[in-house]
Amino acid sequence: MELRLIERDISKLKGDALVVGAYEHGFTDMAKAVDKQMGRLLSALARDLAFKAKLSDTIYIPSHGKTLKVKNVILVGLGKKGKLDEDAVRKAASSSLKKVKEIKAKDICFEALGEDVLKEKGVKALAEGILLSSYEFRKYKKDKEKVHIKSASILADKSTEKQLSLGKILGEATNFTRDIVNEPGNAITPNELARIAKEISRKYGFECTVYGLKELRKNKMNGILAVGQGSKNPPKFIHIGYKPERIKKRLVIIGKGITFDSGGLNIKTQRSMKTMKCDKSGACAVLGIMKAIGELKPDVEVHGLIPTAENMPGGEAFRPDDIITFANGKSVEIHSTDAEGRLILADALIYGSKLRPNIMIDMATLTGACVVALGNYTTGLFCNDDNLARDLLNVSIRTGEKIWRLPLDEDLKDEIKGSYSDIKNIGSRYGGAITAGLFLKEFVNKDVKSWAHLDIAGPAFLEKSWKYYAEGATGVPLRTIIEFVLSIS
Ligand code: BES
Ligand code: ZN
Ligand code: ZN
Numbered sequence: 001m002e003l004r005l006i007e008r009d010i011s012k013l014k015g016d017a018l019v020v021g022a023y024e025h026g027f028t029d030m031a032k033a034v035d036k037q038m039g040r041l042l043s044a045l046a047r048d049l050a051f052k053a054k055l056s057d058t059i060y061i062p063s064h065g066k067t068l069k070v071k072n073v074i075l076v077g078l079g080k081k082g083k084l085d086e087d088a089v090r091k092a093a094s095s096s097l098k099k100v101k102e103i104k105a106k107d108i109c110f111e112a113l114g115e116d117v118l119k120e121k122g123v124k125a126l127a128e129g130i131l132l133s134s135y136e137f138r139k140y141k142k143d144k145e146k147v148h149i150k151s152a153s154i155l156a157d158k159s160t161e162k163q164l165s166l167g168k169i170l171g172e173a174t175n176f177t178r179d180i181v182n183e184p185g186n187a188i189t190p191n192e193l194a195r196i197a198k199e200i201s202r203k204y205g206f207e208c209t210v211y212g213l214k215e216l217r218k219n220k221m222n223g224i225l226a227v228g229q230g231s232k233n234p235p236k237f238i239h240i241g242y243k244p245e246r247i248k249k250r251l252v253i254i255g256k257g258i259t260f261d262s263g264g265l266n267i268k269t270q271r272s273m274k275t276m277k278c279d280k281s282g283a284c285a286v287l288g289i290m291k292a293i294g295e296l297k298p299d300v301e302v303h304g305l306i307p308t309a310e311n312m313p314g315g316e317a318f319r320p321d322d323i324i325t326f327a328n329g330k331s332v333e334i335h336s337t338d339a340e341g342r343l344i345l346a347d348a349l350i351y352g353s354k355l356r357p358n359i360m361i362d363m364a365t366l367t368g369a370c371v372v373a374l375g376n377y378t379t380g381l382f383c384n385d386d387n388l389a390r391d392l393l394n395v396s397i398r399t400g401e402k403i404w405r406l407p408l409d410e411d412l413k414d415e416i417k418g419s420y421s422d423i424k425n426i427g428s429r430y431g432g433a434i435t436a437g438l439f440l441k442e443f444v445n446k447d448v449k450s451w452a453h454l455d456i457a458g459p460a461f462l463e464k465s466w467k468y469y470a471e472g473a474t475g476v477p478l479r480t481i482i483e484f485v486l487s488i489s
Contacts, residue, residue, distance in 0.1 A: 001134060002151040003127055003168055005161060006109065010034055010068065015153070016105030017060075017072040019096045021113045022046070022053040023081045030111040030155070031075060038067045042075060055079030055088055056095035060103060070109060074099050081117060086125035087400030087467075089114040093129025094468035101148050108149060112156040123160040124167035128479070131171025133468035137182040169295045170482060174475035177281075177288030181461065181473030184277050185260030189233040190308040193257055193280065196287055197238045197306065204242070204294025211237040219351070220327040221307070223343035226334075228309030230264060230317025235309035237347065240290050242302045249488050250301040252357040253481060254348045256341045256364035257283030257308030264337030265313045266320065272368070278461035278473065279341070282363035283308055285456075285478045292482050298489035305352055307344035311337070323421050326350060330442060333421040341366045342425060342436055346443040353445030359388060359488075362440065363454045363477060369432025370406075370455040377466065378402040379477055380455035382437035388450045392484060399479040400467070401459070408437050 010018070010033055020031035027035060027043070035042040042061060045051075051059050057077035065071055076096045078084055092113050100108055110130070114122035130152050138144040154164065180188060180196065194210040201208035213234055216225050221237055228235025238257075258279035262268060268276065286304040293302050318324075322334045324343065328350050332343070341364050352360050370380040379396075381403050383389035389405055396403040415427030415435050423442060427435030437453050444451045459476040462469055 001131070001147070001149055003130060003164070004151070004153055005156050005158065005164055006153040008155045008157070010037065013068065013070045013109050015070050015107035015109050017074055017100055017103065018068070018070040018109045019074045019076055019113070020111045021076050021078045021092065023078050024053045025081065028111060028116065034068070034073055038063060038073070042073060046075060051075065051077070053077035053079070056091050058095050058099045060099050072103055072105060076113070078113065084114055084117045086118060086121060086398050089118065089122055089125035090129030090132065090400060090468050093126050094133035097130065097133050097149065106148070106150040108151070109153045109155060112154055112160070115156060115160070120160045120163035123154060123156050124163040126154060127164050127167025128171045129468055131168065132174060135175045135178060136470055137179065137472055169292050170479050173288040173292035173482070174478050176291055177284045177475040177478055178473040180284040180287060181278055181281050185310065188259050188280065189310065190228070190236040190257065190259055191233065193259070193283055193287070193306060193308050194236045194238050197240055200287060200291050200294065201240055204291070206290065206294065207241040209239045221347040221351070222324045222326060223347045224307050224309055226318040226322065226324050227311055227340040227343050230314045231310035231312040233259070233310045237351070238306040238308065240304040242290065242293050244297060244299055244301065246299045247301045248299045249358045250356065251485065252303045252305060252352040252355055252360040253286055253289060254305045254307070254345065254352055254360070254362040255282030255284070255286035256280070256345055256366065257306045258341060258344070259308060259310045261311045261338070261340065262313060264311045264340060265317050266336045266338045267313055268338060275461055275463065279365050280308070281365050281456060281460035281473065285363050285475065285481070288475060288478045289481050292478070293485065296482070296486065298485050300485050300489050302485065303352070303355055303357070305348045307348040309344055311340045326443065328443060330423060331418070331421040333418045333424045335424045335426045339425045339436070342439045345440055349440060349443040350445070353448050357448060359450040360444065360448050361452045361454065361481065363456055365457045365460050366455045367433045367436045367457055369436070371458040373406065373433055374404055374458060376458045376462065378404050379459055380433050381405045382408050382453040382455070383451065384408065384441070384444070385450040388452055391487065392452060392480065395484045395487060396480045399483055401476050401480045403454070403477070403480070406434060406437070408441060409434055413438055
C-alpha cells in the first residue's frame with residue numbers, strides 16, 4: 001500500500017473515501033469544514049444515528065461526488081480529547097479501515113487524526129495504525145494478490161514527513177516480522193531463518209555469521225545442539241552485527257527461534273501444539289528489528305542473536321534425565337524437553353555477554369505460565385536493572401505493546417536446583433514464568449549490568465483478532481525495542 005502526505009485542502013481531495021474525526025465534545029476542525037461543505041449532512045446523520053464519538057465508533061455517508069470530489073466520508077470517534085494517546089489513534093485508524101473495506105474504497109484520505117493533541121507523533125501513530133490494521137497473511141490463499149486498499153493519503157504539513165517515515169518503517173518492519181512468524185514449520189526451518197538473516201544483512205551492510213553443527217560444537221553451544229538433535233532440520237546460531245560510526249551504547253538483542261515446538265519427547269497435547277509455529281516469534285522480531293535498524297541507522301551498536309532449532313521427538317531426540325554442560329561451566333539436568341527455549345537462550349546469553357553490551361534484551365515465547373499470569377495481551381518483563389525496566393515500561397505505554405514487570409524472586413531459586421547437576425530446566429507449576437527467568441539469569445554474565453527478559457508467549461500470536469491486529473502474529477515487541485533504541489541513540 002502507498003502511504004503519503006498530501007496538502008490540507010479538502011476542496012482538492014479526490015479518491016473513494018475521506019476519514020475525519022470527532023471527539024466526544026465535538027467535531028475536529030476538518031470534520032466541521034467537511035460538514036459545512038456537505039450542507040450539514042454529516043452532523044445531521046451523526047445526530048440521527050446518536051453517534052457519540054466514542055473511540056473507534058464510525059459512521060459513513062456517501063457524498064456522490066457532488067458536494068465534495070471524494071466519494072464517501074467516514075466519521076470516526078476519537079473519544080475524549082484529554083484521553084487521546086498514540087494507541088487511540090492506531091485504534092481509530094483500524095476501525096476506519098474496517099468501514100473503508102465495507103464500502104470497498106480503495107484510495108482513501110485521512111485527516112491527521114490526533115495531530116491536534118500529539119503533534120507529529122499523531123501522524124506517526126496514524127501511519128502505524130493504517131499499516132498494522134491492513135495486514136493480512138494471504139500468501140497461501142488462491143486470491144493472495146487481493147488487496148483492499150491501494151493508497152492512503154494523510155492530510156498533514158510537510159514538517160511531519162520524518163514522523164510519517166518513522167511510522168512507515170515501524171509498521172513495515174512489524175508486518176515483515178508477522179509474515180515470517182505466520183509461515184508454518186514446514187516453510188521456516190532454522191536454515192531458512194539464517195537465509196533471511198543473510199539477505200537482510202546483505203541489503204543493509206551488516207556483518208552476519210551463521211554457526212552450523214561444526215561451529216556450535218566448537219563453541220560448546222550445547223543447549224542449541226541438544227534441542228535440535230531430534231530434528232532432520234539442523235539447528236543454527238545466527239549473529240547479525242550493526243556497527244555505526246558513532247557509538248553511544250552497545251545493545252545485544254536475542255530472540256528465541258524454535259521453528260516448531262512439538263514439546264520433544266515430553267510431547268505436547270493436540271490443543272497446545274496447534275499454534276507452536278509461533279515459537280520463533282522472538283527470532284522473527286530480531287529480524288524485523290535489524291531491518292528497521294538498517295533503515296534508521298541509529299548511533300547504537302546493535303547485535304541481533306538468534307539461537308534456532310526445531311524441537312522434535314524421535315530416535316535422536318534429547319531426553320528427560322539428560323545432563324547438558326554449558327560453555328560457562330554450568331550443568332543442567334533435563335526434567336522436561338518442552339522447556340527447551342531456556343536451553344537455546346542460555347547459549348545465546350553466554351555468547352551475548354561476551355560482546356560486553358551495555359544492555360542485553362532477550363525476547364521469547366517462553367512460558368504458558370506467563371500467559372496464565374498476565375493474559376493473552378501482556379508481555380512479562382524480568383529485569384536486573386530498575387532504570388532499564390522503567391524505560392522499557394515507559395516506551396511500551398506509547399507503543400501500546402503492553403508490558404508488566406514480574407519479579408526475579410530469589411526465594412524461588414531452590415526450585416531449579418539440580419539433584420545430579422547444578423540446575424534443572426524446570427521448577428514447579430507455581431511461578432513458572434519466574435523460574436524460567438531465574439534460569440536465564442544463570443547464563444547472564446555478572447558484568448552485564450542491564451539485562452531484560454521479555455516473555456511474549458501471550459501477545460506474540462493471537463488466536464483471535466484484537467485491537468488493530470488480525471489473528472496470528474503481532475510482531476510484538478518490535479516497535480517497543482526500536483523506540484527504545486531511538487530513545488538511547
Ligand atoms: N513454547 C512454549 C511456551 C508457550 C506457551 C509459547 C504458549 C506460546 C504459547 C515453551 O517452550 C513451553 O513449552 N513451556 C512449557 C514449560 C514447562 C514445561 C515448564 C510450558 O509453558 O508449559
Ligand atoms: Zn516447549
Ligand atoms: Zn517453546
